[in-house]
Every structure is written in structure tokens, then in C-alpha cells.
Amino acid sequence: MDYFVNILGWLGTGFATILNPYTILMMCFGMFVGLLAGALPGVTMVMAVVLTLPFTYGMDIVPAIMFLFSIYCGGVFGGAIIAILFNIPGDPMNVATTFDGHPMAKKGQAGLALGIAICSATIGGFLSALLMTFASPLIARFALAFSTVEYFAIIFLGLSTVVLLAGKSISNSFQSVFIGLFLGTVGVESITGAARFTFGSEVLMGGIDWVVVLLGLFAVGEVFEMLATRGGYSSEVAALKKMIRAELPSLKTLWGLRWTIVRCVGLGSFIGGVPGAGATIASFVGYGIEKQVSKESDKFGTGMVAGVAAPELAANASTGGAMIPLLTLGIPGSAATAIMLGAFLLHGIQPGPQIFQNSPKMIYTLFSGALFCQLILFVMGWFTINLMVRAMRIPEHIMCVFIIVFAIFGSYALKSNISDVWIMLASGYVGYIMRVYGYPVAPLILGLILGPLAEDNFMTSMYHYHNNLGIFFTRPISGVLMVLAIVLIFVPFLRKLKSKRRLETAT
């Protein structure tokens, strides 16, 4: 009980800090950018977060993180508007929303579908932010006892789930994660100062900055893809002349969805916390589970209210879940949270269990901000629907030129160094080639970010335990995590073997 009262007390202080005009303005601005990025097909939420990172250099830590978090929340929801109205998912995470959202719009219930989507997004985001607030301190307290051995095991498990969840081909995901891990070793090694794979270049001495790589992969690479595959849908968007207004669902409708809310928020928060899984997987799983348990399962796909609510609840619940490993362990599980880690590090703060003891005020301010952010999501989501629809008329190539210029300026602004722009460009080209050949880029990024962390923890553990690899398996927590990770790595191979056998018996 004391635990809850204590947290509520801190939250009160947090709200007092967060409710200042500058922070609220930054959150509203972030929310707008996020909603826009979510709504514009091709412009992803991750792209928006990484492109706006340079603007946070000059901000204080709380407005900076809240700005990025608002983009994150707005980006997860933004695509739903377009998904419902035009059957175009603005982001992959809104595909499941089109299943029942668009049929509802076709039945003339576009306003209600939008209202349900906005309410679900807000409820999902709010409940998961609440979960994050109350669960994080507990996890952090637990994590304080972790040594380098446990940290290595956690990172190892994280990387294996990333590989498992990232893409269609397991071997490609593996390659991708190892390329990232290898690139993470470029530069001066932290313990002994040995220069590794720098080829005499001064630029590579400092290592490869992953923010720059992220900019390349998610801005330049995506622009190439957007322009190479652009198709015409503007006619449908242009045809929509009348103003759309969202309808608030009745309390009875919302009460009818209470178990959907419980299921999808729980599921979404959990999936958000799993490295490699995020809003996209959460939305599909949320939709699928809802269809499985529903009494009117066969009506899904024809415009069911629960079919719109479920993916939105789960996707937005994943935002709070994804913040938990970042804040409590300092380990990001997705590109969006990785960028937030970048923002923390730029301000000289290393997230992890210690920050709950060292800077509780800041952390609870962030929690209050995350809760308040959902209110902004509701208000701005409600009133910007028509603006988002109009924004769809911006020609793609004009949008693309701005994205590229932002990426160039952003990578330059990091260290005022032109070589970062070259690295950014190279990662953009490589990222595009990877995409064409079906190599997922998320494992590469997480490999690059978590690689140096993994190496540090691995080498230190080895040093302390006289190079005995068995230590990772004999300590209870790390043992369980390592075994779980190894099982996870072999799951796809077993599944492959099974489907291979199935294919062979079929022929």
C-alpha cells in the first residue's frame, strides 16, 4: 500500500513539473508531427522520431523525451484515420485497423469508427502508461541486483527475440543482427584502447554512431522505397470533399468493450516490452485474439466495433510496455525507444535501475508526462482528422525531398562533421539494398546499439570469472534467460523442419 501511495506522491510532483507551457507546447508539437507521420503513407513513426532528434539537442531532458514520446504515441495512432477512411494503412501497424475500420466507414459509420479508434488509442495508451508507472519501480528494484552476467543474458535474450520476430527469413535476420554487432565493434575499444577496424581513418576511431545509421536506414532508405514503389491513390483522397467528424461512442458501447480493453491492453503492453516486437505485431495479435474469443467471430472483417478497438488498444498499449525495458534496464527493444535512449545519453543520463534512486523526480515527471500525453492524443486526434486527410494531398516527391534534407542536416548537426553525412548516406544505400533483398533492418540497428553493451558485459564477466563460459548458465537468473534465448533461436529451425516435412509428404 505504501508503495502505491509513494508513487502517487511522486506522480503529483511530476504533474506539477510537467504542466508548464513550454513542455505542453513541445508535447502538442510532437503529437502533431507524430499524427502526421502516422497518417502519411511511407512516412513512418520511427522516421519522424529520428528526424526530429536533432531538435531536442538544445532542449532540457524532460521536454526532449516528452517531445519524442509524443511523436511515438501520435505516430502509432496517426495511421488509423487514413486506414479507416481510405483503406490505406499509413503505417504497417494500422493494417489491422483497416480490416473492420474501413468496412464500417463504407457502411456510413466512418465517424463512429474514428471515434472508437481515438477512444481505444487513448485508453490503451493511458492504461499502459499507468502500468509502466507502477511496474517500472518494482522491476528496477529487482534489476539493481543484476551483475554483468545477468545483463549479458538479458541482452542476449533481447537480440534473439529481435532475430525471431524481425522478418520473414531467419537466416537474413541473423545476418542482419551480426552485421550490426560487428559494426558496433568499429572504433577504439573502451577497456584497452585498441583501435579496431578503423583502417587508419580518424572518422572511424570514434565508432559508428547509430543515430546516423538510423537516419540513413529509416529516412534515406525509406525515401528510395517510397519513390520506387509510388502508386496513385490521390484520386480517392481528392474525391473526399466533405468534412469528417468523429463521433463519441456511447458509454454502453465502451462498457461492452471492457473485456476487449483488458485483454488487448495486457497483451499490447507485454508485446511492447518484448524486444523486436512492437505496435505492428501487437495490433495484429490483438485483432486476432479478439476474433478468436468473440462470440461473433465470423462477423469480423465486416465492420465490427471490437475489430476497430482491439488493434488500436493493443498498438497504443505497446508504447508504455516498450518504455519499461528502456527505463528499468537501459535496454531499448525497438528503433523508437533506441532513439529515446539516444536522447537520454545526449543529456548525459544513462537509463537503468539506478535512475529510480538517483533522479526519481525526473523519472516520475516522465511518467506523468506519458499519462498526460494520452489526453493530448485524444484532443489532437479528434480535431486534426480533416487536416490529416488534406495532408494526404501533398505530392510524395515533395515530401521526400524534405525528409532527405532533414536527414542530411540532422546527421551533420550531431557532431558538425561531414563524415557523419557520408556514413548516413552509405547506410541509406545499404539499407535500401537490404530491403530489396529481404534483409530486415531492425536487427541491424539493435545489434549496433546493444553490441557494445553486450561486449562490455561479456568481457567484464569473463574477466571476473576467469574466462569460464559456464558462468552464464550456472547463475540462476542468467541461466534461465540464456536457455530461453537458445530455445528461441532454435524454434524457427524446428518449425522449418516441420513445414519441410509437411511439404515433402504433400508432394
Added chain:
Amino acid sequence: MAEKGNHSSNLNESFSGALLRRASFSGSLLFALVCLLLLFQATKIIQNQPEGQLPVTTWPDSMLIVMILISLGKAVGAFVTCRRERRCPPEEVTPSLFDEEMAEEDGLGILGHFVEKEVKEAAATKEEVSATGVEVKRDYKIVVGIALVLLFYVLLIDFIGFALANVAFMASFLVVTGERKLLRLVLIPLISTAAFLYMFVKVIYVSLPLGMWFFDEITVVIYKLLRIY
């Protein structure tokens, strides 16, 4: 290039079938070779770790070795499937264990597997299948065009400064991507470059390259016009 996959339900594949496997075979071998060269490079790294500490190359070496093993596995997989394809019609081929198309069928990963049926059903009830089910056709000419324009842009930055290079880049990017309206071609680069310069130099205090020779003077004049200096 965009022939349909023959024995898989991978709808998102644009390169498929024999072509993909040939690319996968040679690409994997090439990749393994690069890793091997890096492994050789690692032997030249000067090591001065304290007593009892593993060599500093332990970690990168292990990464490189795993990458080489995976690449070789992929090359062998692609080779074996190619051989099988030559012997019997494609429908009857069972791809080898390491082959691309045997992997996750829906791109949703393991978690998605639990709800695969529901998602597919829902997608099928709609008239058009989105995201998981659109065959991607890519226009590579435009990609090469933009890639070249970008390359020249970054090359030029040091010589003529960010301001001029950016205007030139934005205009040529728009031309390459099919913009033909003169007003847009002139106004978009000019106005947005001015806005970008103001934002980065004046608001965020990033000092952007001014350029060499007489270009730095031009850039300074531009800055003065924009009241940045």
C-alpha cells in the same frame, strides 16, 4: 525480375525463384569473403589487454566467424535448391533448409503465428488485400537517379557550402522525381533552404560548412540577407 514465387505464399517478394537463389548464392559467397578479409585484418590489431583478459578481438572475431558460417550455409542452401530445380518441375521442389522462402510465411513473426488464420480471413473479406499481400514493383531508374543526385550533393557541400548545395540539390531532386512545374522548382528549394538555414544556424546553433574559394563569401552574403549573421 518480378516473377511470382513458385512454391511459397510469400507475397511480398519481388525477387523470387531461381533469380533470387542465384543472387543469394553469389551474394553470400561475396559476403563470406569480405568477412574473411576482415578476420585477417583483425589479426593486425595491436593488443595490450591486461593479464587474464580475453584478447580485444574475441568479440568481433566471433561475430565474423558466425557471419561466415551463415553465409556459407545460405550459399549451400541456394545451390542445392537450384540443382533440385533443374532436375524436376518447380512445383515439386522442396527447398533446402537454409533457403529463403521456407521461412515465416506471413512476415508477422512467431507471435503472429497464433493469429495467422484470423488475420488472413479478415484480409480476405476485404476486396483488396493490403500490406501483407501486395506484390511490390520497383522503379529502379528513379532510385539510381536520386542516389546519384544525393552523392553529388554531399560531395559539393564542402566546396560550395550548405546553402548553395542545398538549393541545387532540392531542385535537381524534384526534377529527377518528375516535378515539371517551374514555380515549384524555384520556390520550394529557395524558401525551404532559407527556413532550414535559419532554423539550424540561428536557432540550434549548428555551424554549417560555408564553402571554399569565393563560395564562402557568397554564403556569408546569403546569411546576412537572411539576418542570420
